[in-house]
Amino acid sequence: MLSQNLGYPRVGSQRELKKACEQFWAGKITRDELQNVARQIRHRNWETQKNAGIDLIPSNDFSLYDHVLDSSLMVGAIPARFHSLIDGKSNKELELYFAMARGVQRDGLDIKAMEMTKWFDTNYHYIVPEFVKNQKFSRYSDKVALEFEDARQAGIITKPVLVGPVTYLLSGKEKEEGFHRIELLDNLLPVYIEVLKDLYARGAQWVQLDEPCLVLDLTDREKLALQSAYAQIREAIPGLKILVATYFGALEDNLETAVEMSIDALHIDITRGVESLAAILANPGFVSSSKKLSVGVVDGRNIWKNDYKKSLDYLREAIAVLGEKRVIVAPSSSLLHSPHDLDQEKNENVLTPQIKNWMAFAKQKLGEVSTLKKLAITNWTEDATFKVNQEAIESRRSSELIHKPLVKKRVEGIKMSDFERQARFAERQKLQLEKLKLPLFPSTTIGSFPQTDEVRQLRANLKKGNLSVDEYESRIKEEIVSSLRWQEELGIDVLVHGEFERNDMVEYFGESLSGFVFTQNGWVQSYGSRCVKPPVIYGDVERPEAMTVKWSAFAQANSAKLVKGMLTGPVTILQWSFVRDDQPRKDTTFQIGLAIRDEVIDLEKAGIKVIQIDEPAIREGLPLRKSAWADYLKWAVDAFRLSAAGVADQTQIHTHMCYSEFNDIIGSIAAMDADVITIETSRSQMELLDAFADFNYPNEIGPGVYDIHSPRVPTVEEISQLLEKALKVIPAMNLWVNPDCGLKTRKWPETEAALRNMISAAKLLREAVEA
Ligand code: GLN
Numbered sequence: 001m002l003s004q005n006l007g008y009p010r011v012g013s014q015r016e017l018k019k020a021c022e023q024f025w026a027g028k029i030t031r032d033e034l035q036n037v038a039r040q041i042r043h044r045n046w047e048t049q050k051n052a053g054i055d056l057i058p059s060n061d062f063s064l065y066d067h068v069l070d071s072s073l074m075v076g077a078i079p080a081r082f083h084s085l086i087d088g089k090s091n092k093e094l095e096l097y098f099a100m101a102r103g104v105q106r107d108g109l110d111i112k113a114m115e116m117t118k119w120f121d122t123n124y125h126y127i128v129p130e131f132v133k134n135q136k137f138s139r140y141s142d143k144v145a146l147e148f149e150d151a152r153q154a155g156i157i158t159k160p161v162l163v164g165p166v167t168y169l170l171s172g173k174e175k176e177e178g179f180h181r182i183e184l185l186d187n188l189l190p191v192y193i194e195v196l197k198d199l200y201a202r203g204a205q206w207v208q209l210d211e212p213c214l215v216l217d218l219t220d221r222e223k224l225a226l227q228s229a230y231a232q233i234r235e236a237i238p239g240l241k242i243l244v245a246t247y248f249g250a251l252e253d254n255l256e257t258a259v260e261m262s263i264d265a266l267h268i269d270i271t272r273g274v275e276s277l278a279a280i281l282a283n284p285g286f287v288s289s290s291k292k293l294s295v296g297v298v299d300g301r302n303i304w305k306n307d308y309k310k311s312l313d314y315l316r317e318a319i320a321v322l323g324e325k326r327v328i329v330a331p332s333s334s335l336l337h338s339p340h341d342l343d344q345e346k347n348e349n350v351l352t353p354q355i356k357n358w359m360a361f362a363k364q365k366l367g368e369v370s371t372l373k374k375l376a377i378t379n380w381t382e383d384a385t386f387k388v389n390q391e392a393i394e395s396r397r398s399s400e401l402i403h404k405p406l407v408k409k410r411v412e413g414i415k416m417s418d419f420e421r422q423a424r425f426a427e428r429q430k431l432q433l434e435k436l437k438l439p440l441f442p443s444t445t446i447g448s449f450p451q452t453d454e455v456r457q458l459r460a461n462l463k464k465g466n467l468s469v470d471e472y473e474s475r476i477k478e479e480i481v482s483s484l485r486w487q488e489e490l491g492i493d494v495l496v497h498g499e500f501e502r503n504d505m506v507e508y509f510g511e512s513l514s515g516f517v518f519t520q521n522g523w524v525q526s527y528g529s530r531c532v533k534p535p536v537i538y539g540d541v542e543r544p545e546a547m548t549v550k551w552s553a554f555a556q557a558n559s560a561k562l563v564k565g566m567l568t569g570p571v572t573i574l575q576w577s578f579v580r581d582d583q584p585r586k587d588t589t590f591q592i593g594l595a596i597r598d599e600v601i602d603l604e605k606a607g608i609k610v611i612q613i614d615e616p617a618i619r620e621g622l623p624l625r626k627s628a629w630a631d632y633l634k635w636a637v638d639a640f641r642l643s644a645a646g647v648a649d650q651t652q653i654h655t656h657m658c659y660s661e662f663n664d665i666i667g668s669i670a671a672m673d674a675d676v677i678t679i680e681t682s683r684s685q686m687e688l689l690d691a692f693a694d695f696n697y698p699n700e701i702g703p704g705v706y707d708i709h710s711p712r713v714p715t716v717e718e719i720s721q722l723l724e725k726a727l728k729v730i731p732a733m734n735l736w737v738n739p740d741c742g743l744k745t746r747k748w749p750e751t752e753a754a755l756r757n758m759i760s761a762a763k764l765l766r767e768a769v770e771a
C-alpha cells in the first residue's frame with residue numbers, strides 16, 4: 001500500500017511567499033531574492049512530507065501565484081496583449097507571469113490582467129485561461145521540469161502534478177465566437193505529451209494529472225475528450241505511471257468514463273462523494289484491471305481531525321476487493337485549501353486545548369494519511385494512536401461545548417410561519433411608503449465607509465489593550481457622527497453608520513456568536529498573495545447578546561434621517577467559515593439564521609426601521625452539480641427568510657449581493673422576498689437587469705450605479721445613463737440609487753466625490769420624472 005499527497009499549501013507557514021511577492025512587486029527585493037524564498041518553501045514542504053512518511057510527494061504543486069496560470073505558461077497560452085512582454089530571455093518570464101496575473105501599468109504600457117474566478121466550489125481563485133479559435137500551443141515554461149530536478153537533487157523523486165488537459169481547457173474561456181474550447185484538445189495534447197516525456201526521461205515514475213472536471217456535469221463530447229486524451233498519453237509514454245485525480249465531489253454519471261480511462265491510478269474524494277467508492281468497487285471493469293485506487297479519506301478542505309475508525313473502514317473495504325497493493329491512502333484533495341500547521345496555534349485563549357484537540361491542519365493531515373496507511377494493514381483496534389484518535393473524536397461527539405439542546409430544539413421547532421412576513425410585498429410596500437416617507441429613487445450606500453489607517457489602528461489598539469473600551473467606543477462614535485453629518489449634507493436618503501467597528505463582515509459576527517472560534521495563523525490562499533483566515537464554526541450557534549444594536553441605535557439617535565441596521569446573512573456567514581462536518585450545512589445555517597433573526601427583531605425594537613441583511617455569498621454556495629441546486633437554494637433562501645421574517649410589515653428589509661452572475665438563480669433571489677435588493681451591476685453596464693426584467697422581479701431594486709473597485713470617480717452623466725437604462729426595465733417606484741458594494745476599500749476624497757455625483761444624478765432623474 002502507498003500513501004500520497006496531492007498538493008501542499010504554498011504560501012509558507014508564516015505567509016513568507018505573500019510577503020516576498022508583495023515586496024518584489026513593490027521593487028523592494030530582487031527576482032533572485034523572491035525565487036530564493038520560493039525555493040526554501042518548496043524544500044521545506046518536501047522535507048515535511050518526507051518526514052511524515054508520505055510515499056508519493058508532489059512537485060509543481062507550488063506556484064508563485066496560481067497553478068492554472070502556471071499551466072497556461074507551460075503550454076504557451078499567452079494572450080496576444082501580453083506578447084510584447086515575451087522576449088525569449090528566461091529572466092523575463094517572471095515579469096510576463098505577473099503581468100498576466102495582475103496587469104501592467106507602467107512605462108506607457110497599460111495591459112489588463114487576465115480574469116480570475118473561483119476554482120470549483122472553493123474559495124481559491126485561479127487565473128482563467130483565454131482561448132481563441134484554432135489556438136496553437138507550444139511549450140513555454142520549464143517550471144515542471146525545474147521543480148522536479150530541484151527535488152531530485154535533494155534526494156526526493158517527486159510526483160509532478162499538472163492540471164489535466166481536459167480540466168485545463170474547461171477552466172478557460174473562449175475569447176472569440178464560433179468554437180468550443182474542448183476543440184483545442186488536439187492542439188494542446190502534443191505539448192502535454194512533450195512535457196510528460198521530458199519528466200519521464202528525467203526519472204519521474206508517477207505523474208498526477210488533476211481532472212476534477214470529472215465531478216461536474218459533462219457532455220458526451222467532454223467525456224470522450226477525457227478518454228481520448230489519456231489513451232494518447234498512454235500510447236506516447238507507456239512507461240510513465242499516470243494518476244488521475246478527481247476531487248470535490250462524486251463521479252456519478254462520469255464513473256464509467258473515469259474507470260475506462262487508460263491510466264494507472266484513479267483518485268477519488270470520499271469526503272465529498274463517498275458513493276463513488278462503493279460504485280468503483282462494484283465495477284467489474286475496474287476491479288479486474290490492475291489499476292490502483294487512491295482513496296481520499298482525509299478532508300483537504302476542512303480543519304477537523306480525521307475519524308480513523310471511519311477512514312479505516314473505507315480503506316478495509318477497498319483492500320478487501322482490490323488487495324492491499326492496489327490501494328493508496330490520500331487526502332481528499334490538495335491541502336492547498338487547508339491552513340498550514342496547527343502546532344503554531346499556541347495561544348490557548350484564542351484556541352482552547354480542548355477544541356484544538358479536535359482539529360488538524362495541512363501538516364497534521366499528512367500525519368493522518370501516514371498513520372492510516374500503517375493502521376490499515378494491522379489490527380488497529382488495540383493500537384495506541386488509534387485509541388487516542390478515537391478519544392478525541394468521541395470527546396467532540398459528546399461535548400457540551402458543541403451540543404446545546406436548546407439550540408437544537410429551537411431549530412426543530414421552526415414553523416412554516418417563521419419563514420413568512422405577515423403581508424405580501426405589495427401590501428408591505430404601501431405600509432413602508434407611508435411610514436418611511438422616502439422620495440422616488442431613494443439613495444443609499446451598501447454599509448461600509450473607508451477604513452482609514454486611523455480606524456484600523458483604533459481596533460488594533462483595543463485588541464492589544466492599548467486603548468480602553470470606553471476610549472475606543474467614543475472614538476468610533478465620533479467616526480459615526482461625522483459620517484452621518486456628511487451623508488446628511490450630501491443628501492443621501494437612507495444613511496448607514498459606516499461599519500467602522502468591523503474588521504470583516506463575517507469575523508465581526510463570528511466573534512459575537514457562540515459556537516465560533518478563531519485561529520491566529522490559520523491562513524488559506526484565496527488568490528495570488530491574498531490569504532483569508534476563516535472563522536471556525538465548531539458548535540451549535542447561539543447569540544448570547546445583541547451584536548449591533550448599540551451602534552445602530554446610537555447612529556439612529558444621532559440623525560433625523562433613517563439609518564439602516566447592517567447585518568451579514570446566515571448563508572454568507574456559513575460560506576466564509578470552516579464549517580462543522582458533524583451535521584448538515586443546512587442545520588448550521590438555520591442556527592445562524594435564528595441568531596440573525598433575533599438581532600433583526602432587537603434592531604426593530606431599538607427603533608431601526610430599515611435593516612439590511614447582506615448575502616453576497618449565496619450564489620457561490622451552489623453545488624457543482626445542477627441536480628443538487630434546487631435543494632441548496634431551497635434551504636439557503638429559507639435561512640434568509642428565517643432571519644428576516646420576524647419584523648412588522650412596516651420595517652423594510654434590504655439584502656445585498658455582489659460579484660456573481662445571478663441570471664440563473666433569479667427565481668431564488670425573488671423568493672428571498674427582501675423588500676429591497678441592492679446588487680452589483682455597473683461593471684456589466686446593467687446587463688444583469690435583463691434577468692430581473694425578464695423574470696418580472698417584483699420587489700424594489702437598487703442596481704449599483706458605479707464600480708467601487710476602482711478609485712475612479714464616475715461622472716453625473718455616466719450615472720444618469722445607467723439609471724435611465726435601469727428605468728427602462730424597473731418600475732420607477734421600485735428603483736433605488738446606490739453604489740455596487742461597500743466602500744471600505746476606497747479613500748474618502750473619491751468616495752465623497754463619487755457619492756456627490758450619484759446624488760446629483762438621482763435628483764436629476766427625480767426632477768425629470770416628476771416634471
Ligand atoms: N455591508 C458590507 C459592506 O458594505 C457588504 C460587503 C459585501 O457585500 N461584500 O462592506
Ligand code: ZN
Nearest residue numbers: 657658741742
Ligand atoms: Zn457587496
